[in-house]
Amino acid sequence: MNTRQLWLSQISFLVSAFKQKGYEVFQYTDAEDSVQLDYAVFINSRKHPEKRFYTLLHELGHVLICENSKHFEQYNPVYARTAEYSDGRRQRRKDYRVSIVSEEIEAWKKGLEFAQDNDLHVNEKKYKKDMTECVFSYISWASDD
Numbered sequence: 001m002n003t004r005q006l007w008l009s010q011i012s013f014l015v016s017a018f019k020q021k022g023y024e025v026f027q028y029t030d031a032e033d034s035v036q037l038d039y040a041v042f043i044n045s046r047k048h049p050e051k052r053f054y055t056l057l058h059e060l061g062h063v064l065i066c067e068n069s070k071h072f073e074q075y076n077p078v079y080a081r082t083a084e085y086s087d088g089r090r091q092r093r094k095d096y097r098v099s100i101v102s103e104e105i106e107a108w109k110k111g112l113e114f115a116q117d118n119d120l121h122v123n124e125k126k127y128k129k130d131m132t133e134c135v136f137s138y139i140s141w142a143s144d145d
Helices: 003-020 049-067 069-074 094-117 124-143
Strands: 024-028 034-036 040-044
Touching: 003 024, 003 049, 034 049, 040 049, 049 069, 049 094, 049 124, 094 124
Parallel strands: 024 040
Antiparallel strands: 034 040
């Protein structure tokens, strides 16, 4: 199996893991990488398969956090999934922003743990580079007044 086939095979494994949890995965050109907890995952198909795989691991990390939200809530000032204000005030609060950054970091960790638990190949150096770039964008957002 060549490298590209490996990544595509592992992507298929993750798509199946999402399906087992009731999620549908949509991969299309220029999709905004995200998970919607109403059971949909969106992935930009323009990305190299290795990057798509890492992004899917990260989005699965969000699902795993949500499944065990009580544990996450216990260690974070605000759990971002809990609605409090509908007028944008919540998003401007520092505790909310810290919780978002914390969840982003935790989702990357949970994704890597899932890969390790399922004997999936991960280039940890590249994975952590992707994690750093993505988390830094959230840190920049959180620190913006």
